[in-house]
Structures are given as structure tokens and as C-alpha cells.
Amino acid sequence: MKKKVSILGAGIIGLCSGYHLLKKGHEVTFFDKNEPGSGASFGNAGSFSNYGAVGLNQPSIFKNLPSYLFSSYSPLSIKLNYLLPLIPWAVRFLKNCNAKSMRDTAEKMNALLVHSIAEYEYILKDIGASDLIEHTGVIYIYHDANNPRVLESTKLRDDLKVKQISLSKKDVHDMEPNLNPIYAGGIFFPTAAHTRNPKKISDKIFQKCIELGATFIRDDIKYINQSQLKSINKEYNFDQLLITAGAFSKKFTDQLGEYIPLETERGYHVHFKDSDALITRPVCSFDTGVYLSPMDQGLRAAGTVELGGLNNPPSPKRIEYITREAKKMISNLPDPCDSWLGFRPTLPDFLPVIGESKNHNNIFYAFGHNHLGWTLGAITGSIISKIISKDGVSLNFSKYSSARFR
Numbered sequence: 224m225k226k227k228v229s230i231l232g233a234g235i236i237g238l239c240s241g242y243h244l245l246k247k248g249h250e251v252t253f254f255d256k257n258e259p260g261s262g263a264s265f266g267n268a269g270s271f272s273n274y275g276a277v278g279l280n281q282p283s284i285f286k287n288l289p290s291y292l293f294s295s296y297s298p299l300s301i302k303l304n305y306l307l308p309l310i311p312w313a314v315r316f317l318k319n320c321n322a323k324s325m326r327d328t329a330e331k332m333n334a335l336l337v338h339s340i341a342e343y344e345y346i347l348k349d350i351g352a353s354d355l356i357e358h359t360g361v362i363y364i365y366h367d368a369n370n371p372r373v374l375e376s377t378k379l380r381d382d383l384k385v386k387q388i389s390l391s392k393k394d395v396h397d398m399e400p401n402l403n404p405i406y407a408g409g410i411f412f413p414t415a416a417h418t419r420n421p422k423k424i425s426d427k428i429f430q431k432c433i434e435l436g437a438t439f440i441r442d443d444i445k446y447i448n449q450s451q452l453k454s455i456n457k458e459y460n461f462d463q464l465l466i467t468a469g470a471f472s473k474k475f476t477d478q479l480g481e482y483i484p485l486e487t488e489r490g491y492h493v494h495f496k497d498s499d500a501l502i503t504r505p506v507c508s509f510d511t512g513v514y515l516s517p518m519d520q521g522l523r524a525a526g527t528v529e530l531g532g533l534n535n536p537p538s539p540k541r542i543e544y545i546t547r548e549a550k551k552m553i554s555n556l557p558d559p560c561d562s563w564l565g566f567r568p569t570l571p572d573f574l575p576v577i578g579e580s581k582n583h584n585n586i587f588y589a590f591g592h593n594h595l596g597w598t599l600g601a602i603t604g605s606i607i608s609k610i611i612s613k614d615g616v617s618l619n620f621s622k623y624s625s626a627r628f629r
Contacts, residue, residue: 225249228611229452229461231444231475232468233259235421235597236589238428239604240465242346245435247612253432254452254459256443260425263469263565266492267597268514268525270361270505271340271416274385275595276333278573279528280319283371295540296547298512302531302538309530312486315571326379328573331622332595333383335575335602340416342601352427357417359504364395364402364409364552366510373509377410386414401501401553417505420519421597447475449583463611465587470533470566472590476625481582483625485591487533488567491541492525493549493559494518501553513548521560524549528594537564569593577603577623578610587611588625 226249230237233255241251253259279299291299301309319328340356347353365373380387390409395402398411418424433439446453451460466472470487499517507514507526514526524545529538542562550556570576570591580586589607592599609615 226463226611227461228252228463228465229254229459230465230467231447231452232466232472232590233429233439234262234467234469235260235264235425235428235600236469236592236603237465237467238425238432239346239600240467240589240607241432241437241604242428242435243604243608244611245432245437247608247614249612251432251437253437253439254442254444255439256441258441259429259439260422263490263567263596264425264600265422266490266525266563266565267421268492268505268516268523269418269421269518270514270516270598271343271356271418272361272595272598273336273339273415274361274380274387274412275598276329276336276383276385277325277376277379278328278332278593280316280325280328280573281372281375282321282325283375284320286371295538296544298510299528300530300541302529302535305531305535308532309486312484312571315484319572324572325375329379329383331574333385335599336595338602339598340414342605346428346601347424350427350431352424355418355420355424355427357419357504359417360411360413361415361417361505361507362390362395362398362409362411363507363509364406365508366405366407368407370509385412387412399502399504399506402506403552403554405551417516419499419517447478449479449585463585463587465589465607465611467589469590469596470568472568472588476588479580479582479586481580481625483576483591483628484571486530486569486571488569488593489529489531489535490525490565490567490594491527491529491537491545491562492523493542493546493562494521494523495549495556496521496560498522498553498556506552508548508552511548513545513552515549515552522556524559533566537562567594567596572627575599575603575623576625577607578620578625581624581626
């Protein structure tokens with residue numbers, strides 16, 4: 224049966240959801256205060272990280288907690304002025320930092336990730352944009368092969384049958400000769416992919432949605448209930464609502480009376496102009512969390528995690544950290560020509576919320592994908608469109624339901 228679906232949030236997950244709903248014959252209206260694809264979907268590293276099942280909830284995190292609390296120059300940093308409001312989320316998160324929970328998270332994420340690139344390829348072929356994906360793989364490099372994080376994650380990916388190839392120091396240099404030869408080795412993920420311009424992909428999907436009959440309303444929605452969206456000046460009625468507002472989704476689920484412990488990973492990037500040809504594929508440092516990607520705008524250095532909420536201003540020290548570590552990876556980089564801050568929605572068990580609201584059967588959720596929102600955009604859109612359409616899906620989706628939070 225044809226449905227009228229309002230989608231609150233026009234990032235990559237909202238756009239892919241809208242695409243699939245339209246292809247199924249539904250009416251779709253997007254709502255966003257910004258242009259489509261201009262939030263976290265714009266500023267990511269451009270990687271389709273189908274290998275990324277292992278989350279931050281690793282037992283080895285406890286050893287590094289002091290540096291995370293008191294240093295802005297680390298892969299994960301906590302803003303001290305946000306420490307108090309972060310405590311409830313942090314307690315839940317730390318309870319998940321054990322071997323059993325890490326494996327459980329990884330298995331559930333991998334069930335989505337194994338389909339992630341094929342789902343993008345399906346959409347991009349349909350919209351004539353297959354050339355926007357490069358199948359070059361991704362390299363992770365490290366200084367110490369015996370680093371507990373390296374060992375934990377490598378073993379778990381092996382158990383999940385993720386395709387990964389161990390690299391010697393020479394292998395790393397042969398594949399990316401412009402990297403400084405200071406790394407002991409690395410891991411190559413040959414089935415991962417990359418785009419040099421995430422915004423182009425978002426724009427192409429949005430254009431297709433409009434061709435299929437979608438409507439886009441640019442407005443700052445402030446309040447929702449079971450049947451209406453409200454901005455300062457307008458009210459919009461809906462039959463079905465899908466919330467894909469990323470890190471901003473929590474204020475809406477709170478208004479619906481549903482507690483979902485959503486936090487934000489604040490992610491930064493900088494660009495080094497005219498330096499994109501220095502590497503042929505994305506390269507990430509296990510030790511620093513800094514991710515180098517060749518992009519249309521230049522060489523993008525991105526990644527790391529800062530826990531500091533939605534309202535703190537950008538941290539100059541995080542930009543300094545990313546810049547400094549990028550220049551250690553590749554010598555003689557120019558100074559960055561710009562910087563950016565975006566917000567990744569993150570839940571304490573490192574799994575997304577995908578499915579129907581537990582309070583309202585006409586409201587659906589698709590958010591909380593942490594740093595894998597870009598990678599999981601297409602598969603999430605496919606899944607949530609089937610849930611809304613009541614087509615049935617092949618996976619057990621109770622594990623991604625918001626009902627897991629009490």
C-alpha cells in the first residue's frame with residue numbers, strides 16, 4: 224500500500240532511505256534545516272569501510288583512559304566541560320568494553336557491513352554514478368604489531384572472515400611510497416572502497432529522489448509529536464515519519480517520550496591543497512586514529528573522536544593534532560587550507576538504531592551508526608524501507624531496535 228513518508232534529516236541515510244521508499248512507490252518528503260548531504264555526510268573520510276565491525280568498545284581502552292581524559296592530543300579525547308553530562312553515556316559505554324560485548328557488537332555490525340558496498344553499487348548504477356566509487360582498498364598502518372588494539376581487532380576480524388592482508392614494512396612502502404618509513408607494518412583491506420567526493424554521491428542520490436517525485440522542505444524543525452512536525456513558523460502533518468537526523472535525533476526521540484542514550488562523536492578534517500596525488504588510497508594510522516584520503520579538494524586528514532556534545536565550539540587542539548599526525552605520516556605537507564567539524568551519532572553499545580519506535584507504530588528510526596554512517600547509508604536505507612513497507616527483511620532486526628534501551 225502506498226504511504227506518505229516524511230523523512231527528518233537529509234544526510235546519506237535519509238537520502239538512501241528516501242530513494243528506496245520512492246522506488247517502492249511511496250510518497251517522500253525530506254525535511255532538513257540545511258542542504259541535503261551537507262552535515263556529517265559531507266565531511267567524512269570518503270571510505271566505504273566494510274571491514275569496520277570492531278568498535279571502540281575494546282577492553283584495551285581502559286589502559287588509555289587517563290590520556291583520553293586529560294589530553295587533546297590523542298585518538299579519543301573528552302572535553303572536560305562536558306565530562307559531567309557525559310557520565311550516564313560513559314558508564315553504559317564502559318560496561319560494553321569487554322571481550323564478550325566487543326564480539327557481540329562486531330558480529331551485529333558485520334551483518335550490515337557485508338552488504339554495504341553492494342547496496343551502494345546498486346544505487347549508483349541506477350543513477351549513473353558508478354564512477355564515483357574507487358575500489359582501491361584501504362591500508363591501516365601501525366608502529367607496533369603487538370599493540371593490544373591491533374591484536375584484538377585483527378583476531379576478531381579473522382573470526383568474522385573479514386578479508387584482510389598483513390603487510391610488512393616493505394609492503395607498506397611499496398604500496399604507498401610517499402608514506403614516511405616509520406611504521407612496522409600494516410593491514411590491507413582489499414574489498415574496501417573509497418570516493419573522492421561524498422557530497423557528489425549525496426547530490427546524485429538527492430537528484431534521483433527529486434526525479435522520482437520527492438519533495439524537499441528546508442526548515443528547522445524544532446518539535447515533533449505523533450502526527451506533526453513543527454518549526455517556528457509552520458506545522459507539517461505526516462502519516463509516517465522516519466527520523467534520520469544523525470546526532471540531532473535525540474531531541475526528537477526525547478519529545479516522543481522514548482529514552483535513547485545517543486551521544487555525538489565530534490569528528491574533524493583538514494585539507495592539504497594539491498596533495499591528493501601523494502597516496503592512491505585511504506591510509507589510516509592505528510596509533511593516532513588519523514585517516515588520510517585523496518579527495519577532490521586535496522589530501523583530507525580526518526578521523527579521531529572527541530566527546531564534547533553538540534554545543535561546544537571547535538577545538539583548535541584537535542585540528543593541531545590531526546595536522547601534526549598527518550605531517551608525520553607524509554613529510555613536507557603544506558599547512559592546511561581549511562578545517563571542518565561534524566557530528567557522528569553514537570550509542571554506548573556501538574550499534575545503530577534501525578526500526579520502529581517502541582511508542583509509536585507510525586514513526587521509525589535510522590540513526591546512531593557512529594563513524595560508519597557513510598559506509599552503512601545504502602544498506603540502512605534498503606532495510607528501513609522494507610520495515611516501513613512491511614516487506615520483510617532477511618536479518619533479525621530486534622538487535623538494532625530502540626527497545627534494547629530502558
